[in-house]
Amino acid sequence: MTTTATTITASSQRSLDAVLLQRRGSVYLPDSASSTTPDVLAGVTLLESDLIDRGYLISASLREALAALASPALATSGAALLAHLDADLGADRDHTPLFRRFPQSVPADTLAFWTDRVLAVLLQAPEQPCVLCGTHGSVHPVSPCAHLVCRTCFDGADFSACPI
Incomplete structure (x- = not known):
């Protein structure tokens, strides 16, 4: 058994509210005020719309707690x-779509597309016919990852990264 010790610096420690949100989906709020003002209700509505943009809905009890x-x-x-x-959503990272003409060029049958990719990465061998279409001489490594890809099955003009 191997034990690895890690050191956490003060800058990498997460606050209590961040840990509660990530692990439990709970929002930690400070003590509430006694009355609700129209400005606060407008702020809650704006916060709620920002959360909806990120794919989150707040519960009625959280809305009441925020309004207080x-x-x-x-x-x-x-x-x-x-x-x-x-x-948590990775908003600080660049997200490059796999398809150059996203969303228009996304395949209609994404399950079949995913299955083809998995079969290609697991079964394709160099200098062998394509495992998907059987074409000889069309399988080449992609730069820089060196995945073996059939040029007939995966059109390189539509991908902004490795199709596998």
């Missing part, structure tokens, strides 16, 4: 919530 916050606390909590979700 003071305006500065709502702004701080909302910004932190969005930042944590963006970090």
Whole structure:
């Protein structure tokens, strides 16, 4: 058995609210104010629309808890919530679509496309006919990953990365 020790620096530690959100789906909020103002309700609506853009819906109880916050606390909590979700969703990374003309060029049968890719990566051998179409001499390695790809089955003009 091998044990690896890791050191966590202060900059890489996640806050309690980030850990609760990631592991439990719970949102930690500070103590609430006593009254709800129209500005706070407008802020909650804007936060809710930002969350919907990211694919999240808030529950009625979370909406009530957010509406009970003071305006500065709502702004701080909302910004932190969005930042944590963006970090979990990978918003800080560049996302390059596999298909150059995305979404128009996405295959209609994505399951069959995925199955072909898995078969090609698992079964294709160099200098052998294509495992999908049987064409001789059409299988070549892709640069820089060296996956073996049939030029007949996978049109390189449509892919912005390795088709496998």
